[in-house]
Structures are given as C-alpha cells and as structure tokens.
Amino acid sequence: MFVDTHAHLEMLEDVEIVIERALAHGVSRVVAISSNLESSKRTLEIARTFPQVFAAVGVHPHEALSLDKRVMEELEKLLENTKVVAIGETGLDYHYMNSPREVQIASFKNHIELAKRFSLPLVIHVRDAHEDVVSILKEQISEGIKGVIHCFTGDYLTADRYIDMGFYISFSGIITFKNTDKIREAARMIPPEKLLIETDSPYLAPFPFRGKRNEPSYVVYVAEKIAELRGEPLEKVAEETTRNAKELFGFY
Numbered sequence: 001m002f003v004d005t006h007a008h009l010e011m012l013e014d015v016e017i018v019i020e021r022a023l024a025h026g027v028s029r030v031v032a033i034s035s036n037l038e039s040s041k042r043t044l045e046i047a048r049t050f051p052q053v054f055a056a057v058g059v060h061p062h063e064a065l066s067l068d069k070r071v072m073e074e075l076e077k078l079l080e081n082t083k084v085v086a087i088g089e090t091g092l093d094y095h096y097m098n099s100p101r102e103v104q105i106a107s108f109k110n111h112i113e114l115a116k117r118f119s120l121p122l123v124i125h126v127r128d129a130h131e132d133v134v135s136i137l138k139e140q141i142s143e144g145i146k147g148v149i150h151c152f153t154g155d156y157l158t159a160d161r162y163i164d165m166g167f168y169i170s171f172s173g174i175i176t177f178k179n180t181d182k183i184r185e186a187a188r189m190i191p192p193e194k195l196l197i198e199t200d201s202p203y204l205a206p207f208p209f210r211g212k213r214n215e216p217s218y219v220v221y222v223a224e225k226i227a228e229l230r231g232e233p234l235e236k237v238a239e240e241t242t243r244n245a246k247e248l249f250g251f252y
C-alpha cells in the first residue's frame with residue numbers, strides 16, 4: 001500500500017478514473033491539496049466523495065495576496081469537516097515571488113495559527129526560502145506544530161534542519177530526474193520515520209512520464225526510486241512511508 005501525500009486532484013478532469021487507477025496500483029490513500037479558497041472548496045468536495053481521499057485546506061504562497069479576513073473565516077469553516085487532515089499548501093516561494101515576501105510571510109504565519117488552533121499538520125512549500133521557513137518554524141516549534149516539507153528539493157543538511165524540529169520530508173518525481181544528486185542523497189540518508197512520498201499531480205510526472213500529466217498512481221515510481229537509492233525492498237519503503245503518512249495525517 002502507498003499513500004500519495006500531495007496531489008492537486010481538483011486540477012484533474014477525470015478524478016474518478018484517476019482514483020480507480022491509483023487503487024489498482026496500490027495507492028490507497030491520497031491527500032488532496034488546495035491552492036486558494038475556491039480550490040479548497042473543490043478539494044473538500046472530492047474528499048467527501050471518495051473515501052480514499054483526504055483534504056488539505058489552505059492558500060498557496062503564490063496566491064498569498066488573496067488571503068484576507070473573509071478568506072480566513074471561510075477556511076476556518078471548511079476546517080471543521082472531518083475529511084480535512086491538514087492545512088496547506090502554505091509556505092514561502094521566493095523563486096517566483098508571485099506574492100510579495102512580507103505578504104507570503106504573513107499568510108504562512110496565519111496558516112500556522114490555524115494549524116495550532118485546529119491541531120492539524122502543515123503542508124509546507126519551500127522554494128529558495130529555507131532560511132526564512134526554518135526561522136519561522138523555530139519560533140513556533142514549542143507550540144507543538146507538526147507537518148511536512150513537501151516536494152523537497154534541498155540537500156541532506158537542509159532536510160536535517162527540519163527533521164531536528166520534528167518535520168517530515170516528502171519526495172516527489174524530481175528524484176527520478178537527471179542531475180538531482182543532492183536531493184537523491186537526502187532521500188537516501190534521512191531517517192525512515194521521517195520519509196514521505198508524493199506526486200504533486202498534475203505537475204512533476206516522474207520518469208518515464210516526465211513532461212506528461214502526473215497522477216497519484218505514479219507515486220509508485222517515486223517509491224521505487226527511493227527503494228533503489230536506499231538499497232531496500234520496495235515493500236519496506238511502502239510500509240514505512242504509509243505508516244508515516246497515517247501518523248502525520250491521522251487517517252487509517
């Protein structure tokens with residue numbers, strides 16, 4: 001059994017077929033991720049339709065400008081639903097800088113407040129912003145927050161800074177691409193109890209589907225790559241990553 005811990009299911013047109021195909025490949029749980037208020041509503045609707053799907057609700061750092069008081073209140077209402085298992089995706093993206101830095105930081109901190117209030121884990125997106133994310137999380141860590149650094153693209157030492165604070169590290173199809181030695185090294189070295197896998201569908205389809213649309217069934221290719229890197233049987237990676245996902249998101 002596998003868990004795809006990060007898929008933007010609301011961006012796919014054929015969710016039902018995609019979920020069936022995931023199940024046929026042993027991917028029996030999917031965490032569906034949101035990017036803004038509208039997508040949070042659609043994501044939750046999908047999670048309520050399919051027993052295998054759970055929802056993360058939140059506003060992507062790209063869209064941090066959209067997070068006003070009204071949106072916060074609407075998100076809070078959605079968070080009361082039992083199919084919501086996480087807050088996100090949130091975080092900081094200084095690569096694209098689609099929202100100004102200060103606005104992204106304010107949005108990230110608002111999401112952290114929600115995570116504390118609702119006792120839910122954070123799904124954190126980081127691009128060219130590890131220093132700020134680490135220092136913001138450090139301020140909060142005594143408050144018992146938990147979560148995952150999704151689609152991790154840093155090196156092992158960076159991963160270790162998050163692991164030190166109790167966070168999980170999730171790897172995507174990027175580790176099947178060429179010239180990703182540093183990320184692969186992180187995937188090889190991090191402790192098994194902190195390891196998660198994801199697709200980030202519809203983006204980042206793993207080799208041999210690179211450039212095509214991604215979907216949750218392809219998370220098996222990510223798991224296979226991790227098994228190869230760590231010199232472990234695929235079953236072990238499947239077992240460990242599934243156990244970690246269940247522990248973090250609290251589903252069975």
Ligand SMILES: [Zn+2]
Pocket residue numbers: 089125126150151
């Ligand atoms: Zn992301």
Ligand SMILES: [Zn+2]
Pocket residue numbers: 006008033089200
């Ligand atoms: Zn994403």
